[in-house]
Amino acid sequence: MTNPVTIAQEGRSAGPPGAAPSAAAVPDPATTDSTDVADVAIASTALTKRFRGGQVAVDAVDLAVPPGAVYGFLGPNGSGKTTTIRMLLGLVAPTAGSATLLGRGMPAAGRTVLPRVGALIEGPAFHPYLSGRANLARLDAADRTADPRTARHRIDAALARVGLGNAAGKRYRQYSLGMKQRLGLAGALLQPRDLLVLDEPTNGLDPQGTREVRTLIRELASDGTTVFVSSHLLAEIDQICSHVGIMSRGRLVLQGPLAELRGEQDAVLTLQTSAVPPAVDILRGLGLTVTEAGGDVVRAAAETAGAPAVQDVAVALVAAGVPILGLALTRPTLEELFVALTGEGFDVAR
Amino acid sequence: MSLADPTVDTISDHDLARPDPGRRGRSGFGRLLRSEVRLVFGRRRNQILLTVLGLVPLIIGTAVRLSNDGGSGDGPPFLNQITDNGLFLVFTALVVSLPLFLPLAVAIVSGDALAGEANLGTLRYLLTVPVSRSRLLVAKWLGSAAFAASAVGTVVLVGLVTGIALFPVGRVTLLSGTSVALSEGLVRGVGVGCLVVISLLGLVTIGLFVSSLTEVPVAAMATTVVIAVISAVLDGLPQVKVLHPYLLTHHWYDFDQLLRLSPDTGLLLTGVGVQLAYIAIFGAAAWSRFTTADVSA
């Protein structure tokens, strides 16, 4: 993590199936000494998946998710998030590259690592004719590390945690989309976990449900659980993430701590006024670089050294008799960052 | 982020002991198996299949009883013995169920075993619990085999109860003409049931293999039934006699050997051997497919 902000090099193409990972400096995860303390919760090296038919769904992705992070794995639909997650969890074999979870190579170490990992993958999936509780009981019964004596208690606790306590006896088929998503989360929370991998956990939830999920993720993270959460809705996630990785067309175009990524983008002062020319003069006089002036809007880069605070700008404008219709200091959203990086909108790219 | 972050400790090695993967190896499998059996037998569709199979001896017994027709010589094997001894209703019902009802029931459950979970998406969650793919395959095979056994058991039990209720039961006259005590007849009946179950295990395994190939359960079920039917059709064609000894269904009706004073054990063992061969071949195929396939459903 010497260089926390890494922007994937352009032009690196996936090797043919079976090609050696390009980053030779990283030790082969499969042979990593198993007594090592994991200093990354999730790591991947040139992780690549080419589906039959030739489409490269995931292209040389080097993930680095530090322990304790809430890592937002963002990208438009079809950008390869779910396929990456499937490879991390050992469901899909990579065409090339490798991955570790909690310091152990996957899929070889799945038996020891996956009990510590809770997962929601491409939406919830349960038996429709079983109740929510019976479905969780089935998952718990499949877990050889789970203590059957505490099953009932753990299942009820997980159901309560996601707010399904009252619907636990209902058949899954009768659940609404939001209830299904909650049951999926409950399944991931049946055991105390060191890592949660949540693929689009807010899909199908109403705004209230979305807020609840965000709160839940915050709570879990504050207990020390590393959370890897994917979304195609940037705005939904960026409030809770400590780190982000952004996928575009199968490639990880950007990853790092959110604060640093944000910090690299200049904050913008936006002034709405009916007197643009005098406003421009005043802003320049305060040492700001005006980047845009037209209509009734003036924008200036506000993050240069020695730039005045917003309230001082306001005072100066008022003192000069410039009418202020609106004044805001904004940082670019992740979406704008994404567009700036890829030159594309945040839409299905293929 | 900082590597000195206190949360690093939560992933230290001693914590690996928390969910201890080695702790409950076999009991863990027992739990999975019980869950699997509960899933198979708790499903309404499968309960209906068993009910339909139970109706077979019930209908035959009632029809024979009502018609009072004790021996025109037509109809399935053993039909004419039923009025003399109700025990033969069991064998008649098995012969009637073997061409379609039993293979259908077996194909529906075993064809659904993996494809059904893949179709629902529950497979990806089982595998990330994690359940090892080999264990899951074995649990699925055992669950399907248990269902096959219950299917046969239902025919045998309902046949027995109906036979006793509607017809006289006493010393059993074997096909070879000798008569043996009822108790020995019952033991032979149980033996027949076991043989029929074994005959179906090859089909169970084929169903499981087909099920590992697709995410569409109905396709797996239909393919499995078709395989059983094709085998029966080929078995009826003298032109392909050379194939007959290897066919899945060729030895399915050999159980009548157990109703003779001195059964041809060689023939029975050959039948069992054929089933074992099918289990081995398709079990290996299912294993190699299922343990390597991408789970992208």
Ligand SMILES: Nc1ncnc2c1ncn2[C@@H]1O[C@H](COP(=O)(O)OP(=O)(O)O)[C@@H](O)[C@H]1O
């Ligand atoms: N099993 C599959 N076979 C072929 N192509 C697939 C398969 N799964 C996903 N893809 C393709 O891979 C790309 C990435 O998909 P996915 O990982 O699901 O994206 P995301 O989760 O970011 O929406 C998509 O173009 C999708 O069509």
Ligand SMILES: [Mg+2]
């Ligand atoms: Mg997805």
